Amino acid sequence: SQQGEEDPQALSIQEGENATMNCSYKTSINNLQWYRQNSGRGLVHLILIRxxxxxxxxxxxxxTLDTSKKSSSLLITASRAADTASYFCATDESGSARQLTFGSGTQLTVLP
Amino acid sequence: EAGVAQSPRYKIIEKRQSVAFWCNPISGHATLYWYQQILGQGPKLLIQFQNNGVVDDSQLPKDRFSAERLKGVDSTLKIQPAKLEDSAVYLCASSYRLPDTQYFGPGTRLTVL
Incomplete structure (x- = not known):
């Protein structure tokens, strides 16, 4: 099952603008990680927040991470065309077998 | 440092055939993961190894999927027999320890016809 839900599912912005993606989750976590996936490639770790x-x-x-609201946001400032990718949040749930549960992702398109 | 290697990159098979994927993790990484990623979705964990022991395989369809990690290094994931719904990208990842940052390979795109 997928713990995180990203919002929006798709986002299209102009180069130079900021992009904000949100992630909501359901259970207590040890940490939350964000990954990027370029089309046809594997995932690349971006950042971990405890x-x-x-x-x-x-x-x-x-x-940012708000554990009281069980939500996180990823802000990319001054976006570039090369930032075009899918972005996934992944949660390391408390009491789990220390595995990551990924959300369904936000597809970001940065237009030149 | 060399990344996670996977092969093949692409595979097309008929339903009911068998297929195997190979993964070589980053040297020194004790933890290895296999994920299934269906188009438009996030990766779903199939199995997680710590050295050559299984930590979690609760989401592995064991009637058709099997995986092993001999000597705590390379790993293979097998599907036998394949179904149409197995069409997906199979990603291998490794980490130094639980639950560290995971490093992903490029994936194997499987198409079942």
């Missing part, structure tokens, strides 16, 4: 963290930055990426 359950006791509220915000994390990595380059043009900003991730």
């Amino acid at each position: 359950s006791n963290e509220r915000e994390k930055h990595s380059g043009r990426l900003r991730v």
Whole structure:
């Protein structure tokens, strides 16, 4: 079963704009991770945020986590055409066999 | 550092045939994962190994799917017999330990006709 649900399912923006994707989940987590997948390729890890963290930055990426609302957001600033990809959140659930459960993803298209 | 290797990249078979996928994880990574990704969906975990032992295979359809990881390094995933609904991308990933960042291979795209 899929724990995370990304919103929106698809997002189209112009180069230079910011892109925001949201992820909601259902159970308590140890951490939440965001991955990117370019068409026809494997997933690439972007950022991990632990359950006791509220915000994390990595380059043009900003991730927030609200455990009370069971939600996370990924912000990509100053987007580029190369950011066009699918973005997935993945949760490491508390008490699980320490595996990741992936959401259904947001397809981001950045237009030049 | 070499990434996760998978082969073949593409495979087309008829239903009821068998197929096998191979994965070589990043050197030193104890944990290996096989995922199934159906078009338009996120990856679904099929099986997770820690060294050569199975940690979780609760979502592996064991009547037709099998996987092994001999000597705690390479792994193979087999489907026998294949069904139409097995058409998907099969991704292998590895991590240094549970539940670290996972590193994914390029995947094998399986088409069952």
